[in-house]
Amino acid sequence: PSAKGGGGGDDAGTSYGDRWYEEVDGSEWKRGGVKWKTLEHGGVMFPPLYTPHGKPFYYDGAAVPLTAEQEEVATMFAAMRETDYAKKETFQKNFMEAWRPLLKKTDEGKPVKKFDKCDFSAIAAHLEEEKARKKEMTKEQKAEAKKEKDEAEAHCVFALIDSRKEKVGNFRVEPPGLFRGRGEHPKMGKLKARIWPEDITINVGEGAPVPAVPDLGDGKRHRWGDVVHDNTVTWLAKWMDSINGDVKYVMLAANSSWKGMSDLAKYEKARELKKHIGRIRADYMKGMKNPDMEAQQKAVAVYLIDRLALRVGNEKNTDEEADTVGCTSLRVEHVFLDEGDNKLRLKFLGKDSIEYDATTDIIPEAYKALKSFVKKKKPGDQVFDQVNPTELNDYFKHFMEGLSAKVFRTYNASITLDAELRKTEQMVSARQRAAEGDVVALMAYYNIANKNVAELCNHQRATPASHANAIAKMDEKIETLKAELKELKKAGSGKVEAMTKRISKMEADRRNKDETKNVSLGTSKINYNDPRVTVAWCKRFEVPIHRPFPKTLLAKFTWAMSVEPDYEF
DNA sequence: GGCTAGACTTGGAACAATGTTG
DNA sequence: CAACATTGTTCCAAGTCTAGCC
Incomplete structure (x- = not known):
């Protein structure tokens, strides 16, 4: 039980309102501390049960009839047939090992054992067809389907916490599937089991109604595995993952007050490190000797x-x-x-x-x-x-x-962004501002600062599939413009200067695109950069906040919006 | 003290929605 | 207005880290 700091009485720190950031400073967000007084929510949504399609599976050239259970797993593989995973030996081996016990129940005389003799192409073709059919749906049909889905999920979207309506993040239970581990994961291809209500623990307020167990359509009456009332944690539901045995949680969305408070606490902790970093550095210099x-x-x-x-x-x-x-x-x-x-x-x-x-x-x-x-x-x-x-x-x-160690990453990321943005005046020339417009020129610089942080943290991504194409297109455009420029020069036109600028802007864009093709900028923005640094910068340079922070980030960072323009990390 | 279950943040990719272009 | 590109959102895997067990 954590006492609320700053004169909030002896109650646990949960009496703030929607605009919690006007009342708390992050210092009361403690691991193991009381997080809520009342908690009410709609539970979780289950993925639909498997509906067999009856398309044939061939083994060694001959069709092998599959039970629904066997077909479900075969279909999981067929869906991944074209991915890199499906070509990896570990994946194939684990997949076969997971599938075998199901096949064993029925195969007599002609056991399906060798991956190389399996032919999923008919099932894959069926999946392609389904996809195409979905794509062909009219706008109205799509809207109708979305409406139905939204209605079915509506009761799970929000939780009621201490009288605040809060958005839930991942209320959908993960569907069964073949595990897609990253890199050379020894478990890739294993079957991730279907989760049933009996596997789920619900966390809900003591007096609050226990969310109804949904009808899964299998004719059985299911029950929750457990119902608890733990007000020291922020999860609404959890279950055990069958691959690694670790716990999966249903938590609130990024724009919730809980995540916001935790975020604020994180950045305040990183700022606190500023005061101690000198001593720490001196100490490791001594330690090396x-x-x-x-x-x-x-x-x-x-x-x-x-x-x-x-x-x-x-x-x-x-x-x-x-x-x-x-x-x-x-x-x-x-x-x-x-x-x-x-x-x-x-x-x-x-x-x-x-x-x-x-x-x-x-x-x-x-x-x-x-x-x-x-x-x-x-x-x-x-x-x-x-x-x-x-x-x-x-x-x-x-x-x-x-x-702890991770604080250094937050600290270094945020302080780097702050330092880079402080150089804006020198780095964004008046000429550039005039040529491109203030906001465009400033945002180009902001993105460079953001990129520096991403590189510091080694946030990488695979080159986007469209990259080569996009670069080729830009090159083409640059060539055309250059040809036009030549003509303009020949004619002694007054537009020469404008065209020169346009070309150099285009070339800068091209260079930038190429240099960031493997850099993932999102992660640092979402997890490492103190949003107040960005907000303050926007205020100083009159850049609309939605430029660096599109809708969801804006919602996530509402707590940072009222910062003063001279805020320093 | 050493160990690990448990809770929470961080992470890239896949997918969906939206914007742009020819 | 279809095709394609870009941007935004969801998904779920994979880290960090400590309380509390033995």
Whole structure:
């Protein structure tokens, strides 16, 4: 039970209204603290039960009749036939292993065992047809279908929490399917089981009505697995995932007050780090000179987390999960120290199996220390064998309450954005403003600042499918404009200057598009950049807030809108 | 103390809606 | 107005981190 700070009486901190951000400052948002007094909601929506299509499946050239249960899983695979997953051996193997027990129930004499002899093409063709039929629906039909869906879900969309109406995020229970792990995930292709009401725990206020168990259409009367009244958590429902055994939660949407308060608390914590970062940096500089190996490793690990914005790198089980690493789990094979004096190259797969590959100038002390850490070790050995995330996070607590490794990422991202945006006057020329218009020129610069943060955090994406095409089109356009320019020059036209500008703008756009083809800008905007930095900047430069923050982000960040123009992270 | 269940944030891709263009 | 591109939303996987168990 957390006492409300700032004179709110001895009640738990849940008495704020819709505009909670005018009343609280984020400091009362505590893990394990009381989150609500009353909680009422409509429960969850289940995916429809499987309807068999009866299309044939062939094994070794012959049609094999499938039961509904068998066909359902075959159809899951058929739907993924053209994806990269379906071509991977691990996926095929896990899929067959999941499918076999179902097939076993009926196959006599002609067991379906070898993946290579399976032919899903008729089922795949059927799925294509269905897709085409859906596409051919008229506008009216589509609208009608959407209306029906919305009506069926309406009771789940909002929750009533301490008299506030709050949007629920993911009230749809995940449908069964073939697990799509990222990277080389050992479990890819396994069957993710269907979730039934009996698997679900509902969390609801003590006096509130328990949400009705929906009729699934299977003629059975279902019940919730459990109903609890836990006011120290923010989830409305949960169930256990059959792939990894971890818990999946139904929580509120990003624009809810709970997420907002938590967000505010997160950024305030990161700002708090500003006051302590000097001491922390001084301490790791000292630590690198400490003859004790453990002290040295801790110092260098913190240095990398701070300067390279690495994640802490918790332990992973490579039999059950993809082999990815973070700072403390780096292995010798990921570290290259032969790229020049005091140059560190790190090449490893991080979260989501996204590759980190960058060479950074580091301080000589860290370079020297790293050399000693990898000495006499095998490629598969840990670089930081004497430190682990728990120890690091305990150590951080000596400097600041609540400080943990991830705070450094938030801190570095937000402070970078703030610093970059402070250079706006110098970076956006009057000429550019005149040529492109103020808002366009300013937003181009904002996006560069945003891109710098994304690169700091190594937020990458696959090149969009349309990229090459789009670039080719732009090139073509540039060529035409250049030809036009030539004509204008020849004619001694007054439009030469305007055309030159137009071309350079176009070329800048092209360059920008190409340079950001592999950069994912959204993640830093949504999770790392203190929104108040952006809001204040918009106010200072008279940029409409919807330019950097489209509708959903605006809703997510309502708490940040009233910040003063001179706000500093 | 070490371990892990549990809760919550972070993450890219897939999908849907909307905007642009020919 | 269809085809395509872009932007916005949903999905659900994959991290972090600590309370509380032994």
